[in-house]
Amino acid sequence: INERLQELVDWENGLIGPEIFIDDEIYRRELEQVFGRAWLFIAHDSMLPKPGDFVNTYMGGDPVLAIRQKDGSVRVFLNACRHRGMKICRAEDGNARNFMCTYHGWTYNTAGELINVPNLDTAYFNDLDQKRWGLVEVAQIDQYKGMWFATFDENAVPLIDFLGDMTYYIDSWVDRTPSGIEMLPGVIKWTIHGNWKLGAEQFGGDGYHAIITHASSLGTFDPGFLRDIKGIEFASRQGHGYSMIFDRMTRFADDPLGRYNNDQFDSRLDRLGEDRANTVGNFTVFPNLSGLPGSANLRVWHPKGPNEFEIWSWTIVDADAPEEVKRAQRTSASFTEGAAGVVETDDGENWDLIGQMLERGTQTRKMSWNYQMGRGHETDDDPIYPGRVLRNYFGEGPQRTFYRRWLEFMTSEQWPIAPAVSPERHEHEATTMGA
Ligand code: FES
Ligand code: FE
Numbered sequence: 001i002n003e004r005l006q007e008l009v010d011w012e013n014g015l016i017g018p019e020i021f022i023d024d025e026i027y028r029r030e031l032e033q034v035f036g037r038a039w040l041f042i043a044h045d046s047m048l049p050k051p052g053d054f055v056n057t058y059m060g061g062d063p064v065l066a067i068r069q070k071d072g073s074v075r076v077f078l079n080a081c082r083h084r085g086m087k088i089c090r091a092e093d094g095n096a097r098n099f100m101c102t103y104h105g106w107t108y109n110t111a112g113e114l115i116n117v118p119n120l121d122t123a124y125f126n127d128l129d130q131k132r133w134g135l136v137e138v139a140q141i142d143q144y145k146g147m148w149f150a151t152f153d154e155n156a157v158p159l160i161d162f163l164g165d166m167t168y169y170i171d172s173w174v175d176r177t178p179s180g181i182e183m184l185p186g187v188i189k190w191t192i193h194g195n196w197k198l199g200a201e202q203f204g205g206d207g208y209h210a211i212i213t214h215a216s217s218l219g220t221f222d223p224g225f226l227r228d229i230k231g232i233e234f235a236s237r238q239g240h241g242y243s244m245i246f247d248r249m250t251r252f253a254d255d256p257l258g259r260y261n262n263d264q265f266d267s268r269l270d271r272l273g274e275d276r277a278n279t280v281g282n283f284t285v286f287p288n289l290s291g292l293p294g295s296a297n298l299r300v301w302h303p304k305g306p307n308e309f310e311i312w313s314w315t316i317v318d319a320d321a322p323e324e325v326k327r328a329q330r331t332s333a334s335f336t337e338g339a340a341g342v343v344e345t346d347d348g349e350n351w352d353l354i355g356q357m358l359e360r361g362t363q364t365r366k367m368s369w370n371y372q373m374g375r376g377h378e379t380d381d382d383p384i385y386p387g388r389v390l391r392n393y394f395g396e397g398p399q400r401t402f403y404r405r406w407l408e409f410m411t412s413e414q415w416p417i418a419p420a421v422s423p424e425r426h427e428h429e430a431t432t433m434g435a
Contacts (some may be wrong), residue, residue, distance in 0.1 A: 001029065003340045010184055011404040014372035014396065019365055021195035027408075034059025034287050035410045037153040039162045040302055041289040042066045042076055046182040046319070048299035057312075058302050059150065059158040061130065064138065065099070067110045074143070076150045077112045077135035084374050088135070092187075101256035112414055135217065145174045146181065155415040160259035165386040166240040166285060167341045168191060172276040173293035173316075176268050183298065185329055189312050191337040192348050194355030196288060196301040196309035197406075202347065203291070204284035204297075205233055205398030213350060217342040231281070231393035231424030232385055233374065237418050239286030239405025241398020242383075244279050248294065257328040260321060275384050284398070291316070296329040297337040301420055307355045313337060371396045371403070 005026070008017035020026055044057045048068040055066045056079060063079040065088075081088050086103040089096070098115065100107040109114035112135035120126055138150040142159040144167065144285070149159050156162065165387070174181050202209065210218065227327040231245040249261035268277040280294030299313040302388070315333040317326045336343040357364050374395030382389040390397050408416040 001025065001311075005410050006409060009407045011126055011371070011400045011407065014370060014375050014400060014402060015371045016371055017365075018367060018369055019356055021197060021355075022365060023305050024306055026196055027303070029160075029410060031060045031303065034406065034414075035303070036224065036417055037151065037156060037288050037409060039140075039142075039149040039151045039156060039159050040287075041285070042141070042148045043074075044148070044149050044314075044316075046297075047093070047142070049073060050095060053093075054089065054096060055093045056089060057089065057139070057300075060174050060303060061303075063087060064150070065135075066150075067112075069110065072150050074141060075112065076135075076138045076141050076148075080134065081106055081137070082114065082133045082325050086107075105130065106133075112137060112289060122369040132255065144170070153415055154403065157415070157417060162238060163240070163285065163421060164418075165234075166236050166237040166238065166242070166283075168276075169234060169242040169244070169281075169283060170285075172244070172272060172279055172281075173291075175265065175271055177271075177318045179318065179320040181316045184315040184317060185327065187312050187314050188334070188338050189310055191304070191308060191310050191352050192355075193308055195307060195358075195360075196303040197352045197402075198267075198354060199301045199309065199347075200284045200288055200290060201399045201402055203282045204301075205235070205243055205396055206236050206400050207231070207233075207243045207245075207282065208396075209347075209350075213346045217346055219334075227342070229393045231279070231396050232380075232382075233390040233395040234385060235378065235388040235390075235397035236419045237388070237405075239402050239403065239418075240284060241402060242281055242283040243393060243398070244281040245393060246292070247278050248280050249278060255321075255328055255334060256324045260325040260328075278305070284402065286402060292337060293372045295336050296333040297336075307359050311339075313339075321406050375400070377407035 007019050040059045043059060043066050046064065047055055051068050051070045053068045057066065058062055066076045067081045068074055070400040078089050079089055081101040081103065083104055083106050086101050088099040088108060098107050098109050100386045104117040106114060109115045114130045114133045116129060118236055119131060120128060139152055139154040139408045140156060141148060144159060144163060177217045186258050231243065231244055234242040283293050288301040291403055296317060298314060298316045299311055302312060304310055313332045317329045335341060338344060374390045374392060374397055378388050378390045378397050380388050382430050
């Protein structure tokens with residue numbers, strides 16, 4: 001299969017065979033090689049404020065429970081009973097002291113220990129070592145500025161190295177105020193009949209689609225939005241991507257949000273420097289965390305099959321913003337990026353139709369798709385921005401590096417280490433952050 005994958009993913013020449021979006025064998029391998037090993041986004045601190053708070057989510061195909069512990073740490077367990085594999089918790093989120101499996105009643109505490117087994121005496125003759133049958137825990141968990149990630153692989157590099165030069169860009173929206181970000185309560189979830197990578201690659205680098213796909217929806221509330229977009233495209237060797245738009249903070253200019261953003265400008269300038277103070281964008285953290293800071297949106301693409309994925313979408317706000325600004329953020333985010341958002345539905349239609357064609361056809365699967373935009377015009381030595389940078393808002397560098405990284409995960413036996421950010425870059429970042 002490795003040979004076949006190498007043929008399908010010719011990232012250097014910007015050519016991708018769409019089998020990688022529909023093939024069953026490739027999909028099964030992806031769950032194991034990519035989702036079984038990469039650091040995956042689990043939850044934000046603000047979603048788990050108190051001990052016993054939990055969030056039910058997925059790491060690839062596997063359901064996991066993230067639980068806030070009494071000592072303030074977060075632990076992540078497979079949401080699967082050790083007796084017969086039933087889910088031990090079916091609520092989306094909440095607060096619990098224990099989790100009782102509804103099949104035969106084995107009960108686990110928030111630390112994952114098996115604390116009760118019905119009929120231990122009459123059924124097991126007291127002959128069951130409960131200590132050995134606690135919940136299965138992930139190999140590593142860590143957080144970056146309140147965002148918790150986990151991996152099933154004990155050999156994964158530390159989270160900070162996995163994120164690499166992407167942290168410079170993450171900081172551009174996480175560090176706008178001293179208190180950082182907060183996720184507003186509630187998550188919108190919906191299903192698209194397509195492959196999860198179609199969403200992930202688009203958010204990493206496809207600003208190009210917006211002028212056509214979103215021409216009418218964006219035009220309804222800001223006719224000038226798509227004119228003269230200035231910005232850059234960043235492609236990380238670690239597979240992440242960020243398309244940054246300059247001189248803009250939001251899609252809505254004249255509302256509480258616009259006024260708030262203007263008022264905050266000087267403090268943002270202090271914290272982020274002029275290269276990031278007034279920017280928004282769209283991004284993907286490899287493999288499946290994406291966001292649109294300008295629309296206050298953070299999301300995960302959960303794979304549900306080769307041709308099906310779920311979008312889980314949250315509203316992110318500055319934690320210390322006034323209530324009316326948070327309300328405006330929520331309205332803005334659901335109006336554009338909710339399941340029925342005017343922008344979101346445009347994208348869903350594309351992904352859905354592409355998925356339909358690949359599923360039903362045979363000839364369209366044999367095509368070679370073009371990912372060549374901006375090739376040869378990027379630099380690894382931009383004087384300001386770290387990573388591989390294209391000084392243009394349109395380009396497909398992030399998609400090329402996304403698939404380069406994907407191919408490395410898919411074809412390597414060892415955890416695939418990619419070269420780290422160069423030391424000069426860290427220095428640059430340190431001086432900018434110190435401002
Ligand atoms: Fe959970 Fe039997 S499957 S108690
Ligand atoms: Fe879009």
